[in-house]
Amino acid sequence: MHPTCCFRTGGGADATTGSTPGTSTRLVRAAPASEPETARCSSSTLSKKTTRSSVPRWEGFDEDARTDRSTPPPADDAKDKPRAPDLGVTKANFQSLYLGNCSAVVATLRDQLPELNLTRADCREMSWVQYVAYIYFGDASNSTPLETLLLNRTMTLGRFYKNKSDYVTEALTKDAWEKIFTWPSGAAEGQLVLEPQGGRMGSIAADDTPFPHRAGVLYNIQYLESWVGGNNTTTPSWINTIYDFMEPLVSKNPRAAYANYRDLDLGVNQVVGGVSTYESGKVWGERYFGGNFQRLAMIKRNVDAGDYFRNEQSVPPLLS
Incomplete structure (x- = not known):
């Protein structure tokens, strides 16, 4: 079981393939929708010092734990969160989805990532359907009927945004992490979302499905930059500068990207x-x-x- 890691900086569609029906879907047996078999854990109250030690440690998370009935969720985005007043990394947020109860996942994470100081209060048991709703609607799914949320057609982000992606096959050096942690963001707000690979995903051959990023991949990175501005606002450069910096540190020939993080710069x-x-x-x-x-x-x-x-x-x- 390997949590998703997201860290943010603060400062001043899907890539469709048209009509290509060339794949099949293998269904897996799931528990009844009402059965609370999913545990969602979140830990985000980390100091800068702890962030600097916990993120590289996350990179080396035990491979055996990744295969322990887990599926990593995407980390939450920056909507409705206060912006940090200084440059560089200001917050690290670890989220985990575990197919089991809270007692088991808390014990695993306290052993593997003790810096998080995870407790039972940081974990909530819910059904799979409830978790899927939480991905999109956050805490609102706890108090608002699902039908009301689904019928709300209001765009929730409310900002301009741009994203890019990478795949990491070798752990980054301490020096690389230090530079990332202090990367300036200017007038924009940036996030790096690190989503673990390996585990069951790594045991599937690269040509079994259209998705080829399998064995040998540690995690993928989503670079996300958002900002507020009008028609004459220049796109902030944080995302492009850090993407250029990461080039020698990520996959090569070709430099891989995730199709669902559509990037027209490619x-x-x-x-x-x-x-x-x-x-x-x-x-x-x-x-x-x-x-x-x-x-x-x-x-x-x-x-x-x-x-x-x-x-x-x-x-x-x-x-x-």
């Missing part, structure tokens, strides 16, 4: 004669899908050779 399709070209799509596609991109493009050719369903980063048909 490249966009060029349309010729009404059809997206394979060569232009390969620039960004192999970073999302690795060697599976070509197979996806062949499927696209069979089901939508005319590329009727397309966008800037939809899988193009491989026509020849």
Whole structure:
């Protein structure tokens, strides 16, 4: 069981593949929706000193614990949280989803990450359905009927935002972490969300599904920057500068990215004669899908050779 780690700095859609139905879904047996078999733990009250020691320790979290009936959730975003007044890392938030009871997960985390000082009060047992609602609606899901939340079409972020992603295959050095912790953010608010891989995910072959980031991957990083401004506001540069800094520290040839953290900086399709070209799509596609991109493009050719369903980063048909 390996918690997700998110840390924030404070200062002054999904990448669809069009109509590519080339995968199948394997269902797993789940407990009844009302059965409280899921434990959600969260710890975020860490000093800067503790953050500097706990995040690198998180990186080396016991591999056996990652396979212990767990699924890491995405860490929460910055909405409705007060902004920190200084530069550099101001908060680290560890979240964990454990398929079991609180007693077991608290014992595991107290052993593996004692710096968190996790207690039973930091953990809540809930059904899987309740947890899924919590991912999107946070604490509001505890007091508001789910139907009311689902019918609310108001955008909750309320800010401009941009994100990018990376995959880490080797633990970062202490020096690298120190530079990350003190990275200035200027007028924007930045987050790094570290989501653990390995465990069951690492035992699946890279070409078994379109998602190729399997064995050898420690975790992925989501860089998220948000800011408030109008039409004439210049996009803050925090996310681009730290992304450039991370280049030698993450996966290479290609530098991998997560498809659901859509990043148009990686490249966009060029349309010729009404059809997206394979060569232009390969620039960004192999970073999302690795060697599976070509197979996806062949499927696209069979089901939508005319590329009727397309966008800037939809899988193009491989026509020849």
